[in-house]
Amino acid sequence: MTSPTIEYGLIAPLLVLLGGAVCAVLVEALVPRTRRFGVQFGLAVIAQLIALTLVCAGWSVTPGVAVMGGLSIDGPTRIVWSLLLVFGLGATLLYGERRVSGGTSAFAAQAHTVPGSRAEHEAIAARQENTEVFVLLELSLFGMLVFPAANDLLTMFVALEILSLPLYVMCSLARRRRLLSQEAALKYFLLGAMSSALFLFGAALLYGFSGSFQFADIDAGITLGIESQTLLMAGLALTSIGVLFKIGAVPFHSWVPDVYTGAPTPVTAFMAVCTKLAAFGGLLRLLFVALGGARWDWQLVLAVIAVLTMVFGAVVGLAQNDVKRLLAYSSIAHAGFILVAVVGAMAGDALGEGLTGSVSGVMFYLAGYGLATMGAFAVLTMVRRSGGEATGFDAWAGLGRREPVLGAIMTLFLLSMAGIPLTGGFVGKLVAFVAGWQGGYAWLVVVAIVMSLVTAGFYFRLVKIMYFDEPDASVDVVKAGTPTWVVIIVGAVGTLVLGLAPGSVLDLFTSAAGFLR
């Protein structure tokens, strides 16, 4: 019996991040509480920066399968890793922001203190803060990094659990409106556990079909034409449902609005961007690598799901009067738009010379979406009424005139989400829809375009409110610290760069779009 081999070079970013998380646990135990928040914050940022540097440095290293076939470190993995670490850093900065809520973070320090009460002030003065969120963030991010890199169903399942469990906890930690937050966490946990169970069941059925958890073996089983189509179809459906749940695709979306609204805003930003990134990365690998041979079976079903997702997100979004809920529904609609590119299934052999294809379409869209969404949530944390975030549309009235710079940046984010040219969101829509059309789903692109118009309706409604309605005097736009501004500025600049000069990023994504089988 040979000892297992581990390719430390290939998986170094994972190890650094996990090491960071372990150190963070020790910090929790050993560092005095007055200095704990700063140390945890710094440690999280540094660990992610090192991991990001390692990913960037590793771009040129030949792709390979690592850890006895458990992980596949190829182009798409590296794209997702880079994006995840960039947006993970953004979320970390929002976690570490204390100035917007009057000297404390967005998380409840102790379950029994009432927000704004004297007991809480004393707790803050004594620096009894919640610092475990950074550990949870790092662990969750570690799961997200493993998920799209997983090369077999079991690794994928374990990664799914690692990324989910800390998220459930983080959702419940809001300092204000705790009941909503806890309700959100419970809802997310119950539905999430259900979807994990379905995924696991599907994985078992696929094992029954091919006799292996390895993606390459499942693919071989399909190509060879193993008789048992029932096992394949059921396994395909159940594993896909597990991932589609994380994406927030209709009809597996029902948790999204409540959880996004109830969770602390930094956590919402983290979920909206990073969870979606990891889930789409995993979905692409599952469908293209393991189940690519059964493409004709899943394409049409997925197209129907894409239509449902786009229509639901766009139409129900029209009726929202709360910015946070609006962003939740918009994230559902975006999931539908991205699915258009997935349905196209333009990857590998189907991809001709000079085409961008599904993988780079999905990833570019997610990059543009992530920049705008994270920036928008960062702006959201600054609009407050008597200390708490004011997310109702009425509170946002006249924001663009009271705060010209912030208003202009928020408008830029909304325009990007609406897919107006000169922003990253437009180029993302373009490449994603092109991939769908090339895959033979022109009708799906037509639906997507119509729904883009509908979503533009609600984004412009918010723009109108920000510029044409008179300000509400009870609402403050509080001063934010450096971390929030870094997120906002990077989001704005990135949105413009992706809109004006997307060439190099798109080239990079396209050149790295090949899966290692």
Place this chain on the structure above:
Amino acid sequence: MTFPWLTLVGLLPIAGSIIVLALRGRGGRTAAMLFALAELVCGLAIVPMDPADLAEQHSWIGAIGAWYALDADGMTKLLVALTVILVPIVLLAEWHVGDAHAARGPADGKGRPVEKDGVLPPRWSTETFMALALLLEGFTLYVFMASDLLLFYIFFEATLIPMYFLIAGWGGTGRTGAALKFLLYSLLGGLVLLLGVIGMYVLSASDGAPSLLTADLTGLPMATGTERWLFVAFFIAFAIKAPMVPVHTWLPDTAEQARPGASSLLVATLDKIGTFGMIRFCLAFFPQASSWATPFVLTLAVISIFYGAIMAIGAKNLLRLVAFTSVSHFGFMVLGIFAFTTTSLTGSIFYMLGHGFSAAAMFLVVGFLADRRGSALVADFGGAQKLVPVLAGVFLVSGLATLGLPGLANFAGEYLIMSGAWSRHLVFVAVAVIATVLAAVYIMLAYQRVFTGPVSEASQTHMTHDLSGRERAVIAPLIVLMLFFGLVPGPALDMVAPTAQQAMVHVSASDPEPSVSNGGK
């Protein structure tokens, strides 16, 4: 490498707009005017230059074959000239548009401006108006100069943003709703066009190396069905832009609510993108589908001509009247384009210029009237000629230009369109000719009701002063230009003729043989 003139022409007003905003009111108007005048010089400077020297091409998004590519043929130069001439005129006309804003008019409990005597105070300052106008100018010029489909599309959509704010910030009481209607119609057109752009890219990619250069997309082989669908997508987008019946309804509403200066820019320059796009893209990319759709398009064009004219006769509001005349005139342009003769195409392109001047003049003159009276309703005037003779005179000249009187700018275009189309589509032209009579009716009727007859009490109260020096400076250049292009259309026609011939080559149409009547033997 030669000097990038076109980039300069495109970026100068955009830079100007940012600088005017950054000045925050200190000398912003003067700065805006200086930028508009500098742009006028640059824009006119490229007119005599050789297109080959002007063309620019740099790789932009390599992965999808998109280029930062600009060029300027005769039609582009004509539209660039029109745009750069109109912007300083409009800025001068709206020199005081935001003054009431500075005074901070009446407000409700929440500080929102409220109506007083049927007037809603402006939302922002004059400087903001000018900055947005300059931004719109830059985007519009990029639309005309782009020779890459994606670059064209990006600026096509980007023009909506400054235009939306221009409509919604200043003007009548219903301006916010009008702006939203404009935005939704335009976004619909823009997204339909996006479908077309994606389709063209996919076709270009499946034909080999993808490239979105207009030149590379011209003559792309495609199946008949695909070609027709793509044609429809492009055509709908351009028909909304150059408002054609039945997707014109946003224009009268917008014109009624927006400031006349904003309407001038909208109708005279921005809407030309529609007819420009039909020539530049529909004919070049989809020649067979263009021929296939001709009967349908011509029918719509004639309906637009007629419907616009009739609605103009019935319009109770002078601003709506001008908007409906434009619907009618855009119908003429489309008729000329889809008649597929060199003469009618040349006429259409020239008509874009003439209509730009006459529509802008009409809007601005009506604006002068409305500013005095506080209303643009025909019924609120009467006998004004005796009180404001010069204003009446310029209204009459602009009106005569609008109805296509020989010697003024629109005549040559209208004549060429109809004489060119005559040989091919006799019936359509015969119907369209009747509309020129209707044009005389709507202009003269409006003139009669507003300016002649006994002096009404309202006119007596409000029409106290004739055109000021500034207003004369606004309208004089427009009248001079209308006269000039009415009397000397030759150079401009020569400039655009190559574009028309090129379009004829694209649709592989040939002009009908001239035939001589044999005297009934």
